Amino acid sequence: MLNEVLSRLQKVLNSDNIKGLDERNTERVFVAPILTAIGWNLFNIEETYTGYSPGSPQGPDVSYAFFDEQKPLLLVEIRPLYSDIFDKKITAKALKIAGKTPAKALAITNGVKWGIFILEEENKLVAVTSIFEETAAEMLAMLTRDNIKNGQLDEYALKNPPTEIPATYPEIKARGYKVTDKTHKNLIQVKNKIMTSRKVKDQDISHSNIVETLLEVFYDTLDNFDYSEISNNIILKKHMEEAFRKRFNPKD
Numbered sequence: 001m002l003n004e005v006l007s008r009l010q011k012v013l014n015s016d017n018i019k020g021l022d023e024r025n026t027e028r029v030f031v032a033p034i035l036t037a038i039g040w041n042l043f044n045i046e047e048t049y050t051g052y053s054p055g056s057p058q059g060p061d062v063s064y065a066f067f068d069e070q071k072p073l074l075l076v077e078i079r080p081l082y083s084d085i086f087d088k089k090i091t092a093k094a095l096k097i098a099g100k101t102p103a104k105a106l107a108i109t110n111g112v113k114w115g116i117f118i119l120e121e122e123n124k125l126v127a128v129t130s131i132f133e134e135t136a137a138e139m140l141a142m143l144t145r146d147n148i149k150n151g152q153l154d155e156y157a158l159k160n161p162p163t164e165i166p167a168t169y170p171e172i173k174a175r176g177y178k179v180t181d182k183t184h185k186n187l188i189q190v191k192n193k194i195m196t197s198r199k200v201k202d203q204d205i206s207h208s209n210i211v212e213t214l215l216e217v218f219y220d221t222l223d224n225f226d227y228s229e230i231s232n233n234i235i236l237k238k239h240m241e242e243a244f245r246k247r248f249n250p251k252d
Contacts, residue, residue: 002037002137009033009131013112018238020231021081021111027063030111030131031078038144040066040074054100062097062106068145072103079110082234086115095123105148114140118157126157135160177211187211221247 009030012018021029032042042048052065052075064076077094079085085108098106098119106117116127116139129139139160142153172178179187187207194205203209221243230236 002034002141005033005037006131006136009111013131018081020229020235022231023063023078023080026081026111027078030081031063031076031109034131034140035064035076035143038141040145046070052097054097060093060097062094065101065103066145068149072101073105073145073148074143075101075103075106077106077108079108080231081111083110083232085110085113095119098123105143105153107143116143116153118154124157125162126153127160128162176208179211217247218243 012029036042040048047067049065049067049072050063051061052063052072053059053061054072062075063078064074065072066074066076075094075098077090079087079090084090091108094106094108095117098117103119106119106123108115108117112132113128113130114136115125116129118124118126127139127142129136133139139156141147142156147153147156172180173184175184184207187210190210191205191207218240224246225243226239230239
């Protein structure tokens, strides 16, 4: 069942109609089907709490708390679609809330990517997966009630340490324009290829020339640009790619 759910969600994401989603719709479309598929009953108020806060009702909360024997066992924090699940503030908030409960595991997800923590003294990140990865079903299945209670999640974590290390947000530096080191390096490579490959020398091609020209071409594509629901860089990139595709492949 879980594999079927993941396959269906992949098709939804691959659709050109996918938009940026807030937490509520990310939960409804992407997260709830997975949690249901691994055996959690979202409609059982004795098992599932939404907007769970271990302190006062007005205090910080997590999206879901799943109970076993009247105690939280698994916490799930949901982010908007494609958002950074390792944002320091979000992770710190979720772990702080978890520290006030006897829960044994915490998952943070943006509907596509999942990060799983074992809650103990060090609060270890033990698994990272995407619904597109072949191991996603096996990894997400570790979040069942039995696998958490019986230590299967812990055993899985020991045998399969996460290969992905959470990336820090890239620093944008001022260089006459502001770009990351990665983008600056790519600009240098493009400029060097232009300057060493061209046969006729006319205007000096600078990094700013490349950026300005690229933006001018992009602006020319904006007749049908979708400005709606651009919640993060990944959604922005998808919309920009679509705009370029329509500009250079008008038959598509």
